[in-house]
Structure formats: C-alpha cells, structure tokens
Amino acid sequence: QVQLQESGPGLVKPSETLSLTCAVSGYSISSGYYWGWIRQPPGKGLEWIASIYHSGRTYYNPSLKSRVTISVDTSKNQFSLELSSVTAADTAVYHCARPGGVKGAFDIWGQGTMVTVSS
Amino acid sequence: DIQMTQSPSSLSASVGDRVTITCRASQTINNYLNWYQQKPGKAPKLLIYAASSLQSGVPSRFSGSGSGTDFTLTISSLQPEDFAAYYCQQSYSSPFTFGPGTKVDIK
Numbered sequence: 001q002v003q004l005q006e007s008g009p010g011l012v013k014p015s016e017t018l019s020l021t022c023a024v025s026g027y028s029i030s031s032g033y034y035w036g037w038i039r040q041p042p043g044k045g046l047e048w049i050a051s052i053y054h055s056g057r058t059y060y061n062p063s064l065k066s067r068v069t070i071s072v073d074t075s076k077n078q079f080s081l082e083l084s085s086v087t088a089a090d091t092a093v094y095h096c097a098r099p100g101g102v103k104g105a106f107d108i109w110g111q112g113t114m115v116t117v118s119s
Numbered sequence: 120d121i122q123m124t125q126s127p128s129s130l131s132a133s134v135g136d137r138v139t140i141t142c143r144a145s146q147t148i149n150n151y152l153n154w155y156q157q158k159p160g161k162a163p164k165l166l167i168y169a170a171s172s173l174q175s176g177v178p179s180r181f182s183g184s185g186s187g188t189d190f191t192l193t194i195s196s197l198q199p200e201d202f203a204a205y206y207c208q209q210s211y212s213s214p215f216t217f218g219p220g221t222k223v224d225i226k
Contacts, residue, residue: 002126009175046155046163046206061214062120095162104210105153105168 002026004096004110011116012090018083018115022096023076029054029073033100037070037081039092042110047092051099052079086117120208121145125218131226138194140221142207147187151211154183154192157220158203166205167192197223 008020022035029035036051050060050070060068064083072079081089093112101107122145132138142152150170154164165174167183170190180195196203202225207218 015121045219046208048215051213051215054165059213063214099210101153101165101168101174101214103151103153103169103171104215105165105174106155106163106208107165107168107174109162109164 001110002098002108004108006094006096006099006110006113008094008113008115010114011118013119014087014117015085017092018081018086018090018117020081020083020094020096020115021078022080022110023078025077028074029072029077029079033081033098033107034059034104035072036097036099036106038095038097038106039090041089041092049081049083049094061099088117091115120212120214121148121216123207123209123216123218125207125221126203127142127221128219129222129224131224132197133226134197134199136197136226138197138201138223140192140205140207140223142185142192142218144190144209146212148209148211150186151209152183152185152190153208153210155206155208156201156203157206163206176204182187194223 034051037049041112067084069082095112096110097106098108152170154167157163171183
C-alpha cells in the first residue's frame with residue numbers, strides 16, 4: 001500500500017529555512033496524483049500549505065506563498081517543502097499527504113513530524 | 120478564501136449515543152466536502168469524501184450528508200474508539216481549508 005514518511009530537522013532557528021522531505025513508497029510519484037503538505041500547530045487545527053503535481057504544477061496557500069516552495073523529485077520518489085524566514089508561529093506538526101481521493105480528499109497521510117522554531 | 124465553520128466545537132457523549140456534527144462553508148462548494156477523524160498524536164484519517172461517500176474500511180455507523188454550504192457528519196451509535204477530534208475540509212477551491220474541529224469526548 002502507499003505510505004508517506006516525513007523527514008527533516010526537528011528544531012529550526014528563527015529567520016532560518018525549514019526543509020522537509022516526504023518519501024513515498026508503494027506508488028511511483030511520476031504515475032500521477034497531487035502531493036501536499038499540511039501543518040497543525042500544537043493544540044490547534046489543520047492548515048493546508050501547498051500541493052504539487054508530478055509534472056511540477058503547484059498550488060500554494062496565499063497566506064504562506066511568499067515563503068513556501070514545494071518541489072518534487074521523481075527520481076527519488078519524494079517531494080519536499082521549504083519554508084523560509086520561520087518564526088515561532090511556524091512551530092507545528094507537518095504532515096505530507098496525498099489528495100488522491102475522489103474530489104481531492106486527502107486519503108493518505110504521513111504520520112507527521114514535529115518542527116519547533118526556537119533559538 | 121472559503122471559510123469553514125463547525126458546530127459544536129466540543130461535545131460530551133456516551134457510548135451508544137447518536138452524534139451529529141455540522142459544518143458550514145462560507146460559499147457553495149457543491150459536494151466537495153470531506154470529513155476526517157484525528158486521535159491524539161496521530162495523523163487525520165479520511166472518513167467521508169464528496170459529502171456522503173464512505174471511505175473504504177470506515178465503519179458504516181459513520182455517514183455524511185449535505186450539499187451547497189451545509190453539511191453533517193453523523194455517528195449512529197458512538198463506540199469507544201470514536202472519541203476523537205473531527206474536521207471538515209473543502210476541496211472545491213484553493214486554498215483548501217479545514218474547519219476548526221469538533222472534539223468528541225466521553226460523558
């Protein structure tokens with residue numbers, strides 16, 4: 001079955017760039033589907049960040065667009081997130097997910113990785 | 120952006136109770152409405168997609184209804200494993216927004 005696994009540093013300093021990778025197993029990214037990132041600050045709700053198609057077409061949340069880059073590496077079967085100029089407000093659990101369900105439902109999720117922004 | 124609201128924000132219920140959670144979109148989203156269950160420390164799990172379609176493997180006590188702007192998630196007979204947070208999400212247009220969540224706990 002399709003599985004997603006996030007990786008990246010758990011601690012990032014303010015003003016630096018947060019970089020995360022999502023490794024996909026059980027499915028070839030180049031075969032299709034969009035792939036995305038969603039975050040959840042501690043004790044709060046879910047916020048969609050960005051999505052990317054295997055061809056490279058991207059969608060960004062306007063609230064984060066100026067600081068976010070999503071990219072895909074089909075050779076490694078993974079996709080990545082970069083969030084620049086981070087502040088404490090970016091502290092959250094970051095999930096990668098696939099909006100592969102009917103009408104774009106996020107049907108497959110990674111377990112999530114906690115990223116803390118602190119000096 | 121399409122704003123999603125949910126009510127109630129929390130509820131207390133007993134095993135066997137019928138539970139209903141409401142979700143409203145700030146504009147019509149046809150039936151591009153999804154429901155997720157999230158337990159502490161876990162990733163959200165898709166329960167219902169396209170407003171009323173049950174995701175594979177999800178128990179039939181979960182059901183969804185609605186169209187346009189108003190939607191409902193119903194748990195027909197609450198089970199111990201259903202105590203969790205529930206989120207609605209619109210996939211009609213970017214940015215794809217979630218409701219603030221409804222926490223269901225034990226009475």
